[in-house]
Amino acid sequence: xxxxxxxxxxxxxxxxxxxxxxxxxxxxxxxxxxxxxxxxxxxxxxxxxxxxxxxxxxxxxxxxxxxxxxxxxxxxxxxxxxxxxxxxxxxxxxxxxxxxxxxxxxxxxxxxxxxxxxxxxxxxxxxxxxxxxxxxxxxxxxxxxxxxxxxxxxxxxxxxxxxxxxxxxxxxxxxxxxxxxxxxxxxxxxxxxxxxxxxxxxxxxxxxxxxxxxxxx
Amino acid sequence: xxxxxxxxxxxxxxxxxxxxxxxxxxxxxxxxxxxxxxxxxxxxxxxxxxxxxxxxxxxxxxxxxxxxxxxxxxxxxxxxxxxxxxxxxxxxxxxxxxxxxxxxxxxxxxxxxxxxxxxxxxxxxxxxxxxxxxxxxxxxxxxxxxxxxxxxxxxxxxxxxxxxxxxxxxxxxxxxxxxxxxxxxxxxxxxxxxxxxxxxxxxxxxxxxxxxxxxxx
Numbered sequence: 547x548x549x550x551x552x553x554x555x556x557x558x559x560x561x562x563x564x565x566x567x568x569x570x571x572x573x574x575x576x577x578x579x580x581x582x583x584x585x586x587x588x589x590x591x592x593x594x595x596x597x598x599x600x601x602x603x604x605x606x607x608x609x610x611x612x613x614x615x616x617x618x619x620x621x622x623x624x625x626x627x628x629x630x631x632x633x634x635x636x637x638x639x640x641x642x643x644x645x646x647x648x649x650x651x652x653x654x655x656x657x658x659x660x661x662x663x664x665x666x667x668x669x670x671x672x673x674x675x676x677x678x679x680x681x682x683x684x685x686x687x688x689x690x691x692x693x694x695x696x697x698x699x700x701x702x703x704x705x706x707x708x709x710x711x712x713x714x715x716x717x718x719x720x721x722x723x724x725x726x727x728x729x730x731x732x733x734x735x736x737x738x739x740x741x742x743x744x745x746x747x748x749x750x751x752x753x754x755x756x757x758x759x760x761x762x763x
Numbered sequence: 764x765x766x767x768x769x770x771x772x773x774x775x776x777x778x779x780x781x782x783x784x785x786x787x788x789x790x791x792x793x794x795x796x797x798x799x800x801x802x803x804x805x806x807x808x809x810x811x812x813x814x815x816x817x818x819x820x821x822x823x824x825x826x827x828x829x830x831x832x833x834x835x836x837x838x839x840x841x842x843x844x845x846x847x848x849x850x851x852x853x854x855x856x857x858x859x860x861x862x863x864x865x866x867x868x869x870x871x872x873x874x875x876x877x878x879x880x881x882x883x884x885x886x887x888x889x890x891x892x893x894x895x896x897x898x899x900x901x902x903x904x905x906x907x908x909x910x911x912x913x914x915x916x917x918x919x920x921x922x923x924x925x926x927x928x929x930x931x932x933x934x935x936x937x938x939x940x941x942x943x944x945x946x947x948x949x950x951x952x953x954x955x956x957x958x959x960x961x962x963x964x965x966x967x968x969x970x971x972x973x974x975x976x977x978x979x980x
Contacts, residue, residue, distance in 0.1 A: 558933075558956055558972065559947035560777045576952045716775075720956035720972055722947065730776035730939065735793045739775055739937035744968050746961040753968060755775065755937055 548685050549692045549712035552702045552757075553611055554729060555580055555750075556716055561723040562699040569628060572641065574726045580719055583750035584608070593647040604747035607754075611715055616688025618652045619680050621701030623727075625654045625670065632660040632672070639663060640670065651687040653680040655701055677704050699727040706733045709759025714739065716753045765902050766909045766929035769919045769974075770828055771946060772797055772967075773933055778940040779916040786845060789858065791943045797936055800967035801825070810864040821964035824971075828932055833905025835869045836897050838918030840944075842871045842887065849877040849889070856880060857887065868904040870897040872918055894921050916944040923950045926976025931956065933970045 556562050557580065564574030573580055584590045588599035589608040599605070622629070627638025640646060646668040653673050660672040673680040684693040695705055705711050716729075739755040746752075773779050774797065781791030790797055801807045805816035806825040816822070839846070844855025857863060863885040870890050877889040890897040901910040912922055922928050933946075955975045962969040 558970075559950065564952070718970075720958040722950060722952055722954040722956060724947075724950060724952035724954075730941075733776065733939060733941060735781070735939055735941035737939040739939060741937040741966055741968065744961070744963040746963075749958055751958065751961050751968070751970060753775075753935075 548616065548688050548690055550681060550705065550710055551611070551615075551692055551694045551713040551715065552696075552705060552711045553694055553715040554697050554699070554702055554717070555584070556718055556729050557721040557723045558718060559722050559724065560730060561726040561728050562697060564723045564726040567623065567727070569626065572626060574723070576721070576723050577726065580721060580723075583717065583719055583747060590647075593649065595645055595647075602747070603745045604750060604752065607743075607745045607747070607752045611694075614692050615650065615694050616691030617650055617684035617693050618648055619677075619684050619693060619695040619701065619705075620652060620654055621698045622654060622656045623700065624697040625656075631658045632656075639665065642668075651684070653684045653687075655680055677701070677708060677710070681705075681710060699729050699731065702729065703731055703733050706730070706737060706757070709737070711757045713742075714755045714757050716755075718751045718753065720749060765833070765905050765907055767898060767922065767927055768828070768832075768909055768911045768930040768932065769913075769922060769928045770911055770932040771914050771916070771919055771934070772801070773935055773946050774938040774940045775935060776939050776941065777947060778943040778945050779914060781940045781943040784840065784944070786843065789843060791940070793938070793940050794943065797938060797940075800934065800936060800964060807864075810866065812862055812864075819964070820962045821967060821969065824960075824962045824964070824969045828911075831909050832867065832911050833908030834867055834901035834910050835865055836894075836901050836910060836912040836918065836922075837869060837871055838915045839871060839873045840917065841914040842873075848875045849873075856882065859885075868901070870901045870904075872897055894918070894925060894927070898922075898927060916946050916948065919946065920948055920950050923947070923954060923974070926954070928974045931972045931974050933972075934964075935968045935970065937966060 564577035567574040586600045587605045589605050591599035645666040648668040652670050656672050663670045738758045743754040781794035784791040803817050804822045806822050808816035843858050862883040865885040869887050873889050880887045956972040960971040
């Protein structure tokens with residue numbers, strides 16, 4: 547069966563975004579620089595339709611993470627647009643413009659129904675049935691490939707707590723955010739990790755763990 | 764001036780001990796294995812008066828951490844014996860027996876007066892004047908060498924929050940504890956880290972950061 551991989555960038559103190567996230571400040575106070583390590587990579591530029599960019603260990607690690615993925619899952623906050631129903635005068639179509647960097651089906655966890663949204667070769671499917679429904683749909687769409695949940699913290703924490711994650715990839719950056727959206731919040735001790743790979747980048751450390759939940763460990 | 768280094772082992776979710784620490788279970792529930800990576804090292808065996816042990820990247824990193832240290836600081840919980848005054852029928856003399864692995868002055872943060880305790884070449888000095896008093900005394904004893912605060916989380920968090928730490932060394936092990944004593948708890952965002960060195964061990968990743976506080980950064 548296709549694996550569920552969870553990939554996210556955290557501060558040294560375990561936050562994926564600072565406090566008081568908003569449309570104007572989607573990564574919260576102090577969180578602005580958390581993804582700087584990624585922006586300069588060739589892999590990042592490639593999925594955004596740009597050429598050039600840095601090669602090296604971080605790029606190799608990121609290309610490995612992009613390989614073999616058939617569908618993605620994200621939380622409502624990562625898709626953005628604030629809470630509440632979707633039917634508004636100017637519908638929120640994500641942060642990424644007309645050519646989002648996913649290029650595959652993306653299942654968005656939400657409490658509010660919305661028709662699928664296709665932008666270039668990315669289709670966002672809005673799932674109101676919870677994390678297992680989203681995973682089932684994503685796995686079917688992935689057709690044997692793996693599924694990635696790429697954020698935010700709450701979405702990944704829900705999948706970790708439910709014992710549904712097979713691989714966890716953390717990019718740890720040398721920031722201390724102090725508060726905000728914390729990875730592992732509400733994730734109990736019945737999770738077993740195995741350190742599989744560590745890659746040292748420039749101002750970032752990449753850690754890959756295999757994950758087993760208590761019931762299957 | 765001599766630097767203050769903070770060295771500690773944390774779980775992947777940032778805890779240095781699990782919940783419900785006690786004399787019987789000093790590392791809390793689930794925390795038992797958190798230091799297993801260290802026990803097998805030649806450096807660890809050496810400071811405990813034993814020979815043998817593993818060499819390799821983790822041992823080299825640990826020897827670097829032991830080098831150039833003239834005094835240590837620890838919190839009351841790390842010294843152990845439970846809370847409250849020290850005058851009791853059987854005084855608590857630490858976890859380490861007659862030959863503690865420090866071999867230098869160790870300043871113990873406590874709310875209760877106690878005469879210094881010498882065991883072999885380690886002297887424990889009990890400091891009731893707070894973290895700055897302990898650091899001043901440790902620096903004087905260190906005579907130009909560095910000072911290490913080695914735990915627990917609360918002691919390190921206090922020094923971090925006060926902007927007094929110059930170097931932070933984390934040994935991250937692939938455990939998820941879920942709750943307990945969390946490193947960085949109460950440490951605000953006015954701390955700047957610079958990733959200086961990352962070493963990959965067997966079931967542990969060692970990260971060394973330079974630390975600047977907001978006022979000096």
